[in-house]
Amino acid sequence: MSRSSLMPVFDGHNDVLLRLMRGKLPPEQAFLEGDNIGHLDWPRMKQGGFVGGFFAVYVPSESTGVDVDALMTHPQYDVPLPAPLPLATSQQVTVHMAALLIRIERASKGEVKICRTAADIRDCIDTGKLAAILHIEGAEGIDPDLHMLDVLYGSGLRSIGPVWSRPNIFGHGVPFRYPSTPDTGPGLTERGMELVRACNRLKIMIDLSHLNEKGFWDVARLSDAPLVATHSNAYAISPHSRNLTDKQLAAIRESRGMVGVNFATSFIRPDGQRNDDTPLEEMIRHMDHLIEHVGVDGVGFGSDFDGATIPAEIGDVRGLPRLVEAMRKHGYDEATLRKLCYENWVNVLERTWGQ
Template identity: 65%
Template structure:
């Protein structure tokens, strides 16, 4: 049986799953597998998962993983969670960063945190899993950006200023259907300073959870490609988290990228969370994004371990089934390779150069 096509993915929440489950044994679970959730190293190998963005996301202190169950309804508007205390967010952020650092150290070369283009090439040549450290929501970062410098030294190379929760840097877009993302203000003065510092440090700025106002703030400020690591097309599914054609055109103009999110509530035209969602509906987003961005501007942004994904994928071992569906849909081998791997690696090399 041929080896699966290498996959580079724009977003996963494995670190959050490990943090919630058992931080003390997180490294063993990552490296040996536990059969839970969507991701662990043995299943990544079977699915062809060659690398991706590993998100640090700080949950609420009284976290309820079922809070998004209302997204099975025909229409919904989930309230934004309460902003987090910085000290709490810093503790959780450092714990998840430490998990990934320990995984790298104890994996004996099987996992490598990538900080520069040469690291990506080394992972490709050795077969190591390429991990990009990402922060989803900057609650742990202080107004003076001292923590940003510390996280950058630890390997941080991608950051979303907000999740769907407001903080000192800006406003997150709520989970609302049907809706555009034009809900509330954008970046604060601190947020604008954060984007400029990220540009100087070579940290990619992720637009996925920003309001439309925040998106355009970043577009005006940033001198780097515009990137949404895990977002979909509003023209296909009118969810507040999805990107309008005008936003997609701005991303295309910047030579940026969008990673297609597998979360069914962002895929379906009716906005419902439903694992029975077909891959044909997911491929409609690929088609639309390729039309607006070109074939070089689209990749994968699975949201594994952070969302309900189609049963036809199931977990990371189902990625070859998505690749097969792309080929049946009419994408040629060169296009599939770009969508699956080459576009993300090319973008990172341009961003870090």
């Protein structure tokens, strides 16, 4: 299948920068030439119709010694969260990972672009370039005075999740717990509230995916931007703490916001299991529910490629056409498919960035 015949896919979340940072090959080479490791590299993206997305900068914690894969096959589980990270270490890793994306852009000779406007994204889709959004997943690398926020914004940062699941100075994340509601503890701190205000001023998108429910409502109360969860699913189908309740979905709809469907099987399956033997129909159930509660203009993809166990039927980014075809057979028409696959993301970013 030629690239021109593929449905374009713009995606709400991936962790390829973390994988490249940990890899053995030079990151620019591994990504641009392809290393066939994990879920993503540029040659495979072109084969799958992947035209762009949010590239996460995530600072990993040291191992807690818990076998998370084994734990998440239990009927019930509560994964212990790592301790908060020190600022100096977090800043070093944050700068390292942001530099990886900047170097990939430079080495690509025009094939990859870090996008700062919706017009940038549209141009990339039209011309066959990869549209990359620099995104922070967990703001551990940002200091209390937000100096680093300005530095990163100048480097192209246009999206930020104040927390990953572990706590930091800005707030409290939601744990990996099943079964559990997302109402798991306190929300944003005073510094977290100031971070939200600063992001509003700079027109940086705020990602709600790892915030607990109190943090979600803190952002909803403070923010003047659309409410966006880049990689989250429906709690009504999978009662996992990482998923969104119908009340949260209603607030996202009211704000003209967006939810990206997460491909992680533990957030798809009604039993909360990390198991790649998960039919695509289970993902489409989430899409149906999200469309019902958020609207057809507020749903897209948030794959979590290179950061999650995804359905074996997808495999890696080259499996996206199989997912699109399953959605087509389910009954989504071509106009709906275009919205879900890429148009909704571009439109919500335009509403958020004001460009």
